[in-house]
Amino acid sequence: MKDVAVIGIGQTPVSEHWDKSLRELAGDAALDAIREAQVAHVDSIFVGNMLSGTANAQGHLGAMIADWTGQRFTEAVKIESACSSGSAAFRAGYLAVASGDIDIALVVGVEKMTDSPGNEITAALATAADADWEVDQGVSFVALNALIMKRYMHEYGWKGIDFAEFAINAHANAVYNPYARFQKPINENLFINSAMICDPINLMDASPIGDGAAAAVLIRRDQLPASASKILVAGSSSATDTISIHNRKTPLWLSAAEKSAKTAYEQAEITPNDIGVFEYHDAFTIMAALSLEACGFAEAGQGPALAKQGDIKIAGRIPVATRGGLKARGHPVGATGMYQIVEVVQQLRGQAGETQVPNPTFGMAQNIGGSGSNIVTHILKREN
Amino acid sequence: MKDVAVIGIGQTPVSEHWDKSLRELAGDAALDAIREAQVAHVDSIFVGNMLSGTANAQGHLGAMIADWTGQRFTEAVKIESACSSGSAAFRAGYLAVASGDIDIALVVGVEKMTDSPGNEITAALATAADADWEVDQGVSFVALNALIMKRYMHEYGWKGIDFAEFAINAHANAVYNPYARFQKPINENLFINSAMICDPINLMDASPIGDGAAAAVLIRRDQLPASASKILVAGSSSATDTISIHNRKTPLWLSAAEKSAKTAYEQAEITPNDIGVFEYHDAFTIMAALSLEACGFAEAGQGPALAKQGDIKIAGRIPVATRGGLKARGHPVGATGMYQIVEVVQQLRGQAGETQVPNPTFGMAQNIGGSGSNIVTHILKREN
Numbered sequence: 001m002k003d004v005a006v007i008g009i010g011q012t013p014v015s016e017h018w019d020k021s022l023r024e025l026a027g028d029a030a031l032d033a034i035r036e037a038q039v040a041h042v043d044s045i046f047v048g049n050m051l052s053g054t055a056n057a058q059g060h061l062g063a064m065i066a067d068w069t070g071q072r073f074t075e076a077v078k079i080e081s082a083c084s085s086g087s088a089a090f091r092a093g094y095l096a097v098a099s100g101d102i103d104i105a106l107v108v109g110v111e112k113m114t115d116s117p118g119n120e121i122t123a124a125l126a127t128a129a130d131a132d133w134e135v136d137q138g139v140s141f142v143a144l145n146a147l148i149m150k151r152y153m154h155e156y157g158w159k160g161i162d163f164a165e166f167a168i169n170a171h172a173n174a175v176y177n178p179y180a181r182f183q184k185p186i187n188e189n190l191f192i193n194s195a196m197i198c199d200p201i202n203l204m205d206a207s208p209i210g211d212g213a214a215a216a217v218l219i220r221r222d223q224l225p226a227s228a229s230k231i232l233v234a235g236s237s238s239a240t241d242t243i244s245i246h247n248r249k250t251p252l253w254l255s256a257a258e259k260s261a262k263t264a265y266e267q268a269e270i271t272p273n274d275i276g277v278f279e280y281h282d283a284f285t286i287m288a289a290l291s292l293e294a295c296g297f298a299e300a301g302q303g304p305a306l307a308k309q310g311d312i313k314i315a316g317r318i319p320v321a322t323r324g325g326l327k328a329r330g331h332p333v334g335a336t337g338m339y340q341i342v343e344v345v346q347q348l349r350g351q352a353g354e355t356q357v358p359n360p361t362f363g364m365a366q367n368i369g370g371s372g373s374n375i376v377t378h379i380l381k382r383e384n
Numbered sequence: 385m386k387d388v389a390v391i392g393i394g395q396t397p398v399s400e401h402w403d404k405s406l407r408e409l410a411g412d413a414a415l416d417a418i419r420e421a422q423v424a425h426v427d428s429i430f431v432g433n434m435l436s437g438t439a440n441a442q443g444h445l446g447a448m449i450a451d452w453t454g455q456r457f458t459e460a461v462k463i464e465s466a467c468s469s470g471s472a473a474f475r476a477g478y479l480a481v482a483s484g485d486i487d488i489a490l491v492v493g494v495e496k497m498t499d500s501p502g503n504e505i506t507a508a509l510a511t512a513a514d515a516d517w518e519v520d521q522g523v524s525f526v527a528l529n530a531l532i533m534k535r536y537m538h539e540y541g542w543k544g545i546d547f548a549e550f551a552i553n554a555h556a557n558a559v560y561n562p563y564a565r566f567q568k569p570i571n572e573n574l575f576i577n578s579a580m581i582c583d584p585i586n587l588m589d590a591s592p593i594g595d596g597a598a599a600a601v602l603i604r605r606d607q608l609p610a611s612a613s614k615i616l617v618a619g620s621s622s623a624t625d626t627i628s629i630h631n632r633k634t635p636l637w638l639s640a641a642e643k644s645a646k647t648a649y650e651q652a653e654i655t656p657n658d659i660g661v662f663e664y665h666d667a668f669t670i671m672a673a674l675s676l677e678a679c680g681f682a683e684a685g686q687g688p689a690l691a692k693q694g695d696i697k698i699a700g701r702i703p704v705a706t707r708g709g710l711k712a713r714g715h716p717v718g719a720t721g722m723y724q725i726v727e728v729v730q731q732l733r734g735q736a737g738e739t740q741v742p743n744p745t746f747g748m749a750q751n752i753g754g755s756g757s758n759i760v761t762h763i764l765k766r767e768n
Contacts, residue, residue: 021516044622052511053437057519059511060466063624063757067631073643075622076758077472078464082444088461092476099482101620127436127443132405135441236485238428238459240447247451259457373447374460 004097005224006231006380008037008217009342014181014210014330016114022056023068026110029213029338030069034106037217038225043102045069045076048089048109049334052078054124055116065108075102082128083283084238084369085109086214086337087376093218094236103220109338110213121209125333128370130244142206142284144371146198148251149286153200155252156301160200163285164191165307167204167327170282173314174324176354179339181210181330205285210330214338216345229349234362235264235379243373252301256375257294257366264377265296268362272296275379276360277347278318279340281368282325291366292318295377314355322347322355337367341378348382388481389608390615390764392421392601393726398565398594398714400498406440407452410494413597413722414453418490421601422609427486429453429460432473432493433718436462438508439500449492459486466512467667468622468753469493470598470721471760477602478620487604493722494597505593509717512754514628526590526668528755530582532635533670537584539636540685544584547669548575549691551588551711554666557698558708560738563723565594565714589669594714598722600729613733618746619648619763627757636685640759641678641750648761649680652746656680659763660744661731662702663724665752666709675750676702679761698739706731706739721751725762732766 010032012025020028026047034042047061058064062076079089086109093105113121125141126134134144153159167186174180186204194203221232239259245251265271272295280295282288289303297318298306311317323329323343326336344363346352366377394416396409404412410431418426431445442448446460463473470493477489497505509525510518518528537543551570558564570588578587605616623643629635649655656679664679666672673687681702682690695701707713707727710720728747730736750761 050443051437053435053508056515057507057511058515059434059464060513060627060754060758062465063627063754064514066624067626072626073623073639076465076624077476077622080443080462080464081446081460092461092479095476095480095483095485098485099479101479101482123441124437127441129444130448131440131442238461239457240450240460242451242456243444243447255457370444370447374444 003221004094004233005219005221006216006345007219007224007228008033009345010036011179011214011339011342012212013179014212014332017211022052022058022110022112023064025112025211025213026065026108027068029215030106030108033215033217039104039217042071042074042104042106042217044096044105045071045074046089046093046105046107047078048086048338049078049111050080050082050085051111051124051333055121056112081374082369083333084337084367084374084376085334087365087367087378088238090338090341090378091236091238091376094233097218097220103223105218106215107218107338108213108215109335111332111334112211113209113332114211133244142198142201144245145284145286146201149200152252152286158304161192162304162308163205164188166282166285166288167191169312170321170325170327173322173355174328177323177329180324180328181208182328201284207283207326207331210332212330212332212335214335214342216338216341230383231345231348232381232383233378234268234381237263238376241373243370245371254290254294254372254375256372257291260375260377261295264379268379268381270362274362275318275364277322277344277357277363278320279343279365280320281366282321282327283331287368295366314357319357322352322357337376340365340367344380348380387605388478388617389603389605390600390729391603391608391612392417393729394420395563395598395723395726396596397563398596398716401595406436406442406494406496407448409496409595409597410449410492411452413599414490414492417599417601423488423601426455426458426488426490426601428480428489429455429458430473430477430489430491431462432470432722433462433495434464434466434469435495435508435717439505440496465758466753467717468721468751468758468760469718471749471751471762472622474721474725474762475620475622475760478617481602481604487607489602490599491602491722492597492599493719495716495718496595497593497716498595517628526582526585528629529668529670530585533584536636536670542688545576546688546692547589548572550666550669550672551575553696554705554709554711557706557739558712561707561713564708564712565592566712585668591667591710591715594716596714596716596719598719598726600722600725614767615729615732616765616767617762618652618765621647622760625757627754629755638674638678638756638759640756641675644759644761645679648763652763652765654746658746659702659748661706661728661741661747662704663727663749664704665750666705666711667715671752698741703741706736706741721760724749724751728764732764
């Protein structure tokens with residue numbers, strides 16, 4: 001490992017971009033990353049996206065974005081693994097550079113969701129679940145997460161309010177992120193009084209969709225200019241679990257998160273204690289809790305305790321969602337994994353402003369596809 | 385190059401599989417490949433697929449197929465680049481093994497198209513073109529190819545009948561392929577009298593859709609058992625062109641085919657003369673002609689001459705579509721690239737039966753996404 005470095009990053013605000021098409025969003029983020037990387041061209045492009053075929057009547061994003069970003073003729077494909085498409089694309093870019101076949105890869109995650117009617121997006125998001133055994137029974141994606149959360153609360157004795165701190169922390173950090181969809185704080189009172197979406201998930205347990213794109217340029221370490229900051233890929237791993245929840249021994253343990261995180265720790269030769277910042281996948285507060293547990297930051301069933309103790313704050317033991325997380329930065333699904341990468345790079349470079357974690361060496365990003373069925377974990381390292 | 389070998393292959397017949405779901409098709413091909421490879425597990429799975437989100441209400445094929453094939457927890461993603469998704473997945477698998485990060489990759493291309501109404505499939509296929517600048521103007525995918533063919537005939541003076549031999553040759557070879565959708569010969573009379581689909585493309589110029597899956601297991605060369613046949617990836621390259629045809633200097637030259645083939649020849653250290661068998665992308669007869677020209681087998685505008693001279697037959701200078709090609713084996717879009725790989729492996733191993741090319745050392749597969757906008761070329765080599 002550590003043969004591949006991140007040399008440039010870019011992102012658009014997560015918002016309702018009525019004035020930007022899918023290609024413009026992707027282009028804005030990609031061109032920012034290329035400009036920052038100061039490279040004339042890239043060898044390969046990897047696009048993370050989940051829904052363009054269903055929500056935008058547009059497939060074939062690789063060719064479209066290669067052309068749009070002025071990289072005509074450059075190799076380009078789309079990578080999809082539901083909501084972890086962004087980080088799966090980053091991993092594909094990492095593998096391509098690590099193979100020695102190419103020197104420079106552009107990875108861009110993009111999603112445009114707010115042009116489509118809500119019921120169409122709900123149906124499109126449900127393609128992350130099992131069409132035959134889950135969706136055909138009438139279960140939506142939020143309903144699957146609600147079933148998991150309900151069981152978790154029953155099993156470990158937590159109440160809905162015990163998950164509030166995940167959302168409050170995310171919003172507190174997003175106040176200082178100009179790219180976040182919601183740049184305002186929330187409090188416990190607002191959490192308690194927010195509308196129930198699908199019991200026990202209320203509006204503040206759930207992350208908002210949005211339009212957005214985030215990008216990074218990867219380069220072989222030996223081609224990194226001396227002046228560039230050394231942000232290296234120290235761990236990259238991905239694992240699946242059953243696509244249907246009912247096929248798992250327990251729905252309350254993210255085996256794919258544990259497996260991919262464990263491999264990434266081994267690759268980076270560290271333990272969870274070495275992680276200075278963790279951009280986790282808080283699509284729902286229950287996923288925040290399960291991710292912290294599976295990655296070794298809390299015992300099974302004790303994720304909410306971590307949040308309630310303040311351990312997840314910027315000054316806490318394991319700062320999470322430092323730029324707002326999915327909850328407040330927003331969750332443009334196929335782009336989210338790349339927002340996480342961009343945010344970890346910002347933290348390692350010391351560019352995170354008011355929510356800067358003091359001097360982190362290792363940052364982790366974990367992106368969850370489906371109801372825990374495809375999880376990608378990356379560890380980035382700053383070398384001096 | 386040549387660090388990665390193909391150790392197992394599998395395929396289902398291309399057909400209307402009313403009795404098989406998407407996962408069953410993928411599973412059948414994948415398990416055959418795994419069985420042939422005699423490996424207990426694989427490290428990563430790459431799924432080539434174009435339309436599952438739109439045509440099957442199912443995304444997230446990576447997790448689904450990992451679980452279904454008994455490879456639970458294994459890393460798995462879907463790769464999409466329109467009709468070249470299959471070979472793009474093969475290239476992703478190649479890069480992953482070449483990176484040294486993993487030892488064994490399973491690649492499976494799968495598509496299930498015949499469950500959906502024809503107009504829905506026509507709309508889904510059009511997502512390979514530019515939604516804003518082509519599809520919104522009312523152009524279907526076959527219409528784009530018809531525009532190219534019309535211009536080609538005008539420019540070079542060919543008539544519709546001059547393309548007949550591409551189709552006749554494909555059907556003649558498919559007679560001996562039990563996996564082909566149409567295992568019967570056609571003749572010039574049938575070609576002349578077939579219905580016009582979109583002038584000048586008639587029914588026999590066009591390849592049929594279908595359901596099917598094809599798979600291969602890739603392994604690091606140093607892990608190949610001594611007893612296994614040595615089929616190595618000697619060239620792997622991919623290139624894009626503008627997604628919209630109107631943005632190209634000329635629609636009559638496949639720059640992405642030329643670029644990817646040239647790179648693959650260089651990697652394999654050969655010239656077109658060394659290619660013993662060529663599985664090309666004859667989605668339409670015009671694409672067969674353009675592919676032969678861009679890859680160096682004919683001068684610009686002279687592809688049909690090659691066919692008319694008999695050079696593309698099994699005993700000819702450059703045998704193509706030796707198992708039926710897209711035209712007669714069938715074109716389950718996201719699976720097609722993997723069928724081509726499987727067929728080249730069969731030829732190199734000497735397993736192609738009545739349509740075996742005598743003793744080829746190099747075989748090439750070229751898979752075209754969109755109207756020439758994403759083209760992947762692989763060269764496989766048999767070593768003794």
